[in-house]
Amino acid sequence: MVQTVPPDGGDDRDESAASASRQASRRVTMQQVAVEAGVSVSTVSKVINGRYGISVATASHVSGVIERLGYETSLVARSLRNQRTNVIGVLVADFEPFSTEVLKGAADAIRGSGFELVAYSAGGRVDEHVGWERRYLSRLMGTLVDGAVLVTPTVTEVDSDGPVVAIDPHTGSTTIPTITAHNLQGARLGVRHLLDLGHTRIAMVTGREDLVSAQLREQGFREALAEAGVAVDESLVVPGAFEAEVAREAAMALLARPGRPTAVFAASDQMALAVIEVAHELGLAVPTDLSVVGFDNIPESALADPPLTTVRQPIRDMGHDAVALLIDLIEGREPADLHRTLGTDLVLRRSTHALGGMPS
């Protein structure tokens, strides 16, 4: 790298602004680079993008100025101009345990792909909760990102400019590719574990009624019970809405009443954790007095007291597969399967206990 800097050469450097541009109190723009280098903006652009038709001398001179000024192309301006941005967007309602796990998997998949990853959070804004994905998709797609991964979207009827993949969508999707976990099988696994431990008065804290994943988990609960010949006591099936607070109240009612259950299956770890909390407040020991099984296996569940036995969803794999699928779509490749379902399994920790007997 030779610094072939042309010595002044009597250029019209009468503009003190040019020399002051080094201060960069304001963003350095291509225009400033051009002025400083004594060339046109298009020449600078060509140098940056390695286009042909630039003399080596000019190129290295301009490069020098770019270096000296610390110039970087504006992602925004470039995005506006170009069709392709090489950026993939991950849209999440909020940065919570589930979505951040997805992000880790997505980051794994992005590595070496030539794409970059932007995570966009709606900020947990409740006012316009429904449809946030549609809005952000519109605002980003086609200008900032080449494709997007929607994490637990409430809407899947998106009509977007580019490819979109949904992870664990709230509704049974048909229009866009999806990555989901095997909710039905997972729930059966969890409940069967409780049954194997001798429990029969098993309660369930369900998720949101409108979400297929929640529905499937409840269905799995019912199927496992039926399989074991245990009748479902409908009064033991309470709504938790996938929210800790709602689950708390449900658990309170459930555990404070006379014929309380000996075990609880919650449709999410967050809710299961809430159940354990309530149990403790009511003076019930977990797992001695009450067994609890969750769903998700978020990292936090291992921190609980006691550590939560739960149904593991391969969240990171889901993030990974979603991005891989999305890249295929963007590159125009035809993926083998547009709807992928990943397996679930049981993670045994210490929140479950054999009924009235010895520990599991």
Place this chain on the structure above:
Amino acid sequence: MVQTVPPDGGDDRDESAASASRQASRRVTMQQVAVEAGVSVSTVSKVINGRYGISVATASHVSGVIERLGYETSLVARSLRNQRTNVIGVLVADFEPFSTEVLKGAADAIRGSGFELVAYSAGGRVDEHVGWERRYLSRLMGTLVDGAVLVTPTVTEVDSDGPVVAIDPHTGSTTIPTITAHNLQGARLGVRHLLDLGHTRIAMVTGREDLVSAQLREQGFREALAEAGVAVDESLVVPGAFEAEVAREAAMALLARPGRPTAVFAASDQMALAVIEVAHELGLAVPTDLSVVGFDNIPESALADPPLTTVRQPIRDMGHDAVALLIDLIEGREPADLHRTLGTDLVLRRSTHALGGMPS
């Protein structure tokens, strides 16, 4: 004159724009809304931004068209035009446990602030690892984001258009506001715990030499030992570089040799976890044969076998405070302290054990 046909890239179907507008195979633009509504773009813009000087009739008509077409303003185009974007960027080298924890805290702080959060990942690209923050800062600041939080940046001498806050910077920063944890005190806490357990042959797996946080953790280690009147055996201080693989090799050498240590203090949880792994491979029981203490308290550390005793850094709080500080800066308020240091404490789990005696 044909106004609805894109000048180039015209591989579109030759349907008239009006009827094709519902299809939205292409992004819906303000121009299309204007044509469809029979008004000018500036009128549409005014309606969207609620500017005065629009008749109610026109406004509602345009709103209807916007609704019908599902139009949303392009974040990119708006950013380019406006000074302010109301978006805060969090720049991370990669989505790993530490940075995702920071994100959760940042999300907490953003709620109700009127700002939105974008997380940008360099994608763990190693080729241009040093200086990624400077590049991304240049590319985003002033166009896409109003301010940025840098997570564990390697460079702090940034010369940016807008406010920037660094979390746990790699170098002792003076130029930009920082949020850090009390690394020195934390390390002393961890090592003192080991000393209290009767250990004297305590090894340390250090972090990267060039990072102040790593240096402080090592200093804390030395100070705690000195305080207890225990001489540092330099052969027990090995480099781990904050990387699991490097730590593995260091641990292997450390534990396989004759006079092996009875306890190890690692400068990060990831490295501590690697040490435990190696110990198991060598047939050493943790904590019976070897006590291990980590640093960070990432969620994963509780999942380990055995669960890791570690020094907790309030990572989420750090994310929260960074965003709060940044918003103050953006709004032009003068924050009380530009360099905040948060406390650390010891989390006792089950990877430590009294020397040769009964469990801790």
Place this chain on the structure above:
DNA sequence: CTGTTAGCGCATTCAG
């Protein structure tokens, strides 16, 4: 080889 011209989608003057 290099500069000029023309927008990408939007918001803001300033005229009608």
Place this chain on the structure above:
DNA sequence: CTGAATGCGCTAACAG
């Protein structure tokens, strides 16, 4: 009240 003109920073035609 509304529309035409201007430019944010950049890239891609087409001229010189």
